[in-house]
Amino acid sequence: MSSVPRFWRNLGSRYNLEGTRCKECENYFYPPRNFCVNCRRSGQIEPYKFKGTGEIVTYTLIHTAAEGFESQSPYTLAIIKLDEGPSLTSQVVGDPEKMHIGMRVKSIFRKLGEGGERGMIYYGTKFTPADT
Amino acid sequence: MTIGIVSYGAYVPRYRIKIEEIARLWGDDAEALKNGLMVYEKSVPDIDEDAATIAVEAARYAMARSGVSPDRIGAVYTGSESHPYAVKPTSTIVAQAIGATPEMTAADFEFACKAGTAAVQACMGLVGSGMIDLGMAIGADVSQGAPSDALEYTAAAGGVACLIGRKESELAAIIEGTYSYTTDTPDFWRREGMPYPEHGGRFTGEPGYFKHVTNGAKGLLKKLETKPEDYDYAVFHQPNGKFPAKAAKMLGFTQAQIEPGLVVPRIGNTYSGSCLMGIAATLDQAKPGDRIFATAFGSGAGSDAFSITVTDRIEEIRNMAPTVSELIKDPIYIDYAKYAKHKGKIRLA
Amino acid sequence: MPSIKARSAWPENGVSIMRDVAIIGVKNTNFGELWDQALRDIVVEAGIGAIEDAGASGKEIDALYVGNMSAGRFIDQEHIGALIADYSGLSKNLHIPATRVEAACASGGLALRQAIMSVASGHSDIVVAAGAEKMTDVGTEEASSALAAAADREWEGMAGATFPGLYAMIAKLHMHRYGTTSEQLAEVAVKNHKNGHFNPIAQYKNIITVDDVLKSIMVADPLHIFDCSPITDGASAVVLAPADIAHKYTDTPIYIRATTQASDTIALHDRRDITTLDATVMAAKRAYSMAKLRPEDIDLVEVHDCFTIAEICAIEDLGFAEKGKGGIVTANGETAIGGRIPVNTSGGLKACGHPVGATGIKQAVEVVTQLRGEAGKRQVAGAEYGMTHNVGGSGATAVVHIFSRER
Numbered sequence: 001m002s003s004v005p006r007f008w009r010n011l012g013s014r015y016n017l018e019g020t021r022c023k024e025c026e027n028y029f030y031p032p033r034n035f036c037v038n039c040r041r042s043g044q045i046e047p048y049k050f051k052g053t054g055e056i057v058t059y060t061l062i063h064t065a066a067e068g069f070e071s072q073s074p075y076t077l078a079i080i081k082l083d084e085g086p087s088l089t090s091q092v093v094g095d096p097e098k099m100h101i102g103m104r105v106k107s108i109f110r111k112l113g114e115g116g117e118r119g120m121i122y123y124g125t126k127f128t129p130a131d132t
Numbered sequence: 133m134t135i136g137i138v139s140y141g142a143y144v145p146r147y148r149i150k151i152e153e154i155a156r157l158w159g160d161d162a163e164a165l166k167n168g169l170m171v172y173e174k175s176v177p178d179i180d181e182d183a184a185t186i187a188v189e190a191a192r193y194a195m196a197r198s199g200v201s202p203d204r205i206g207a208v209y210t211g212s213e214s215h216p217y218a219v220k221p222t223s224t225i226v227a228q229a230i231g232a233t234p235e236m237t238a239a240d241f242e243f244a245c246k247a248g249t250a251a252v253q254a255c256m257g258l259v260g261s262g263m264i265d266l267g268m269a270i271g272a273d274v275s276q277g278a279p280s281d282a283l284e285y286t287a288a289a290g291g292v293a294c295l296i297g298r299k300e301s302e303l304a305a306i307i308e309g310t311y312s313y314t315t316d317t318p319d320f321w322r323r324e325g326m327p328y329p330e331h332g333g334r335f336t337g338e339p340g341y342f343k344h345v346t347n348g349a350k351g352l353l354k355k356l357e358t359k360p361e362d363y364d365y366a367v368f369h370q371p372n373g374k375f376p377a378k379a380a381k382m383l384g385f386t387q388a389q390i391e392p393g394l395v396v397p398r399i400g401n402t403y404s405g406s407c408l409m410g411i412a413a414t415l416d417q418a419k420p421g422d423r424i425f426a427t428a429f430g431s432g433a434g435s436d437a438f439s440i441t442v443t444d445r446i447e448e449i450r451n452m453a454p455t456v457s458e459l460i461k462d463p464i465y466i467d468y469a470k471y472a473k474h475k476g477k478i479r480l481a
Numbered sequence: 482m483p484s485i486k487a488r489s490a491w492p493e494n495g496v497s498i499m500r501d502v503a504i505i506g507v508k509n510t511n512f513g514e515l516w517d518q519a520l521r522d523i524v525v526e527a528g529i530g531a532i533e534d535a536g537a538s539g540k541e542i543d544a545l546y547v548g549n550m551s552a553g554r555f556i557d558q559e560h561i562g563a564l565i566a567d568y569s570g571l572s573k574n575l576h577i578p579a580t581r582v583e584a585a586c587a588s589g590g591l592a593l594r595q596a597i598m599s600v601a602s603g604h605s606d607i608v609v610a611a612g613a614e615k616m617t618d619v620g621t622e623e624a625s626s627a628l629a630a631a632a633d634r635e636w637e638g639m640a641g642a643t644f645p646g647l648y649a650m651i652a653k654l655h656m657h658r659y660g661t662t663s664e665q666l667a668e669v670a671v672k673n674h675k676n677g678h679f680n681p682i683a684q685y686k687n688i689i690t691v692d693d694v695l696k697s698i699m700v701a702d703p704l705h706i707f708d709c710s711p712i713t714d715g716a717s718a719v720v721l722a723p724a725d726i727a728h729k730y731t732d733t734p735i736y737i738r739a740t741t742q743a744s745d746t747i748a749l750h751d752r753r754d755i756t757t758l759d760a761t762v763m764a765a766k767r768a769y770s771m772a773k774l775r776p777e778d779i780d781l782v783e784v785h786d787c788f789t790i791a792e793i794c795a796i797e798d799l800g801f802a803e804k805g806k807g808g809i810v811t812a813n814g815e816t817a818i819g820g821r822i823p824v825n826t827s828g829g830l831k832a833c834g835h836p837v838g839a840t841g842i843k844q845a846v847e848v849v850t851q852l853r854g855e856a857g858k859r860q861v862a863g864a865e866y867g868m869t870h871n872v873g874g875s876g877a878t879a880v881v882h883i884f885s886r887e888r
Contacts, residue, residue: 010635015188015229031636031748058657058755060649061702062641067626069641071473071480072179077646077701079750087750089633089640093178101657109188109229110180112639121216122639123184123225132146132462 007122014124017050017107019086028084052107053130054082061096068113080105080127093128104130135260136303137294137440138200139449141193142412142456143186143272144290144399147176148463149471151285157468158280165285170373174288174400176466177274179474183212184222186291187272188229190405193453194268194293195230200302202231205295206264208238209254211247211271211404215240218324226270236264244320245369246430247271247404248292253310253436255296267296271404278328279477286372288400292408304445305415305424311352311437313344320431331431337375340433345369345379348435349427356439360384363439364422367410369429370396376410385425392417393426399460409456411440416455420444499601501724501888503734506535507846512715512834513684520549520556520615521568523716527839528569528611531718536730539570543605545579548592548612549838554627556618565611585631586787588612589841590742590871590880593719597740597882600721612842613716624712628837631874633748645709645788647749647875649701652790655756656703658805661793663703665808667694669789670707670831672817677828679858684713684834694789708789713834717842719849724888733853738772738866739883741765747877756805760879761798761870768868768881769800776800779883780864781851782822783844785872786829795870796824799881818859826851826859841871841880852886 010031012018019030023044027036030050036043059078062069069075076092076099092105105127112122150173155162166172177186187210195202208227215222223238241247241254248271255267272291277284297303319340322329332340345368353359360366366385368376373396380390393410402409407428414424424440472478508530510523518526524547532539547565552558566572566579582592589612596610616624629638632647655661671691677683694707720730727734743763746752753759769775782799786792793807801822802810810816816824827833827847830840848867850856865887871880 006635011228014639015225016231037746057750058650058654060646060653060704061699062643062646062649063698063702064625064643064645064700066629066638066641066643066646067622072641075641077640077642077650079650079755089637089642089748089750091641093180101654109185109192110178111182111185112180112641121182121184123188123229124639126180 004120007120015109017052017125019048019050020045021048028086030082030086030088050082050084052125054080054105056092056099056101056103056105057081057087058101059092059099078127091126093126094132098129106130133260133298134300134303134306135256135296135298136306138266138297138302139194139198139295139304140292140412140415141190141195141197141453142290142292142409142459143189143193144175144456144459145177145181145186146462146464147178147466147474148173149176149466149468153468154285168374169285170397171286171400172397174286175290175402176471176474177289181274181289182216183214183272183274183291184216184225186274186289187222187226187270187293190272190291190293191226191230191268191270194295197449197452198295200266203235204265205232205268206236207255207258207267208232208236209241209251209267209269211241211243211251212273213242213244213247213322213403214274214276230268232268243434244431245371245403245406246428246434246436248408249428249436252294252296253312256307256310259296259298265297269294269296271408273403273405275401275403276328276475281328283329283331286401288402290399290402290409291405292412294408303443304449305443306441308439308441309352309356311348311355312434313348313351314434315344317433319433336431340431341369341371341375341429342379342382344433344435345427345429346382348437349383349425352437352439358439360425362423363389363425365392365414365418365424366390367393367407367414367424367426369407369427370394370410371401371406373397395456395460413456415442415446416450416457418442418446420446500603502597502600502721502737503724503727504719504737504845504849505722505727505730505734506531506533506537506720507718507849508534509682509717509843509846510715511682512713512836514617515714516617518714520552520558520613521564523615523714524565524611524613525568527613527716527718528565528609531609531720535720537607537720540575541607542571542577542609544596544599544608545569545571545577546582546592546596546608546610547579548582548588548841549614550583550585550588551627551630551837552615554619555614555616555624584878585873586785586837587841587871587873587878587880588838589717589843590869590882591841591878593841593845593882594740594742594880596721597737600723606723608721609718610721610842611716611718612839614836614838615714616712616836617714621712637748643701645701645704648788648790649704650749651755651794652703655790655793658756661808663695664691665812666703666708666789666793667691668811669786669792670694672811673786673825673829673831676818676826676859677832680828680833683828683832684711685828685832704788704790710787710830710835713836715834715836715839715843717839717846719842719845735849735852736885736888737882738774738885739768739881741767741771742878742880743767745877747874749875752876756794758794758798758872758876758879760876761795761872764879764881765799768883772883774866774883779822779866779868781826781848781861782824782868782870783827783847784824784870786825786831787835787872789831791872792824792829799868799870818861823861826856826861841869844869844871845882848884852884
């Protein structure tokens, strides 16, 4: 996790769901891609800011946390399909009992982690049930 | 030159801990405490929330209500006494998260519980002088109370953002004037690197809160030649439910005037967000033409007083983001262990 | 279904420019927590063992390929090809070319593929393909973190994804869509332990029950710790030769009938269908086409059961079960030794262990051993064709090989 330039480079994407879309094939990309997977060189990529609404495609409750996420354990990890089309992987904040495939979610701003007591704090987007 | 609030946004974390639960740990008399403080439970941040995430959520709600483009924002100032970094501003995180960067100025404020209103005044100055078009002022905190100290019962988490502007057609409330009363009074402080604040106990009352709040309020009333009866609502800094009631009485305001803005019994003292939270809760129900008198207090010590008149636009913008009562209506209660974990009182490896 | 264009390295008509390739020697070290042995020790043990099994001499070796995922994080060592060639005695005097191959958990299978192509192309004759991983010199958390680099670090790792978490999400959707149950997942682990019981080198030889699996601690719902392959040290090696000269070395050369590889998006969230590993489907289709065989022709298969759900998806995606029926097929015993299509007679990644870079080679060693008729109590009677399936990450790489007893 701990790389200042790597985190900084994706700040806009993480804070504001700034992704891309291809004008040629009208596909949306989040996480952002600078090269269209469908059109490749004939694609026309432009920036696009996602609304932050979507639904859960699948999810799990993680008990054995990833490195750096121990304090948040257990946490719900999900694949979320944004309304514009692409899917992303994110934590979902909320009652694990209520999580279900197809649940509507919305984006919120939270801490993703930090590089230890002295390190940088990583902020970004998580999701929560839309009816919260 | 008309200056006022274009929009506002509030955020309160969903977790709550009850006075009884804290009292259970320390063997205190919960009923006596609740009666004495007029606080029943306080808000607790989630493990992944801090003053910055709260400030962002509040600012985003303010943006949702405003309908303005973020590139018009010329300044972002965040006041807190629990900024996540000692050095590196919270305000730039907020500015990035609302899309206001890069053509703008930013800095963080600290003045105990009145850091948020100090930020409002700074934005008023920049907007009023024509230096900027719009300014975002935020008060947000995840304040720490020392375990078993009296303040542990009330130190809570929350934040409010106000977007300040001068285009009359955009204003939801006009700020007719502001007045501040400031002295060097050591009623409450925290040294660099220390996890919990120190306070002067009863010293924080008379020489602290009441002296500055009453002088600040009287100063503004005199400057504007208004009286308490001219106002529909009053908001005072709310470290507990008793102090604002007493201040109101001392100044000639009624309990009915302060009631709508009094949120501390349900969520505790949100420090830099406290007075602004009361203003937000009041704006959530005020009608066009209503007048609000607000006085914030910050230990150290000082007060900022504001006289506010609500415009027609309040009805247009109010429901475009959650109201304070909507934000606090579905709390999730937790025990002391979870509370301590969330507040970083347990030293994790 | 994705559209496929099978490309054959061995064209149907016309003159083939590629030679047939055979495996002439094999060796696995023990798989487990090998505290007394370093990475270089286990690879040398496997490599020398395979060369001895082949009856070849070190001087005859033309090239070495080593599959290894993450020596950099596990033992702070890169330049693995050079290290292994050195400690195998192949670099100081013989100066043979040595290449480290990496494709996360498919590093071994990919090393085999590279080795096969170098022999098939005529570039080299006798080539050693080895795979190894030394995972226990770091703590469990560090090991799990190193493994997580097989996923998309920026967009899965930073969100708190773990490998069990990613496969758990596959499992949950598979269960939701097809009705697969936790019991069916557990049956995979039970069967693989039953097979591992008869594998002398397996990390786990104990018999377990479905109940044992379901009662073990939950790692990422619905996967319990017994649904997950372990952290293991181990090395495996095979020796390859052109088919035309294989009989000079061994009476039981085993022939490569197909070597294929396919890629897919690195992140699980970008897949066309989260319950299908398209890379497996593609690699398998290309392999059947190359070998001119169908799933029914395969007598045994070593699949990539990094988690129990992975085996269920694998048997579906390789064509041994209809999509969604992998759980039922397993629970019915169709994938047991003696069943319709024995899967993971070695014990799989679950019971035999998963020293990441070694697995793909170990799978080949198992199939060769079976096709030679030397598998003892795990023997699949009359096995003619065997398949191996090695996956990287959550499915971004799949490598499939088909082997035959007859040329």
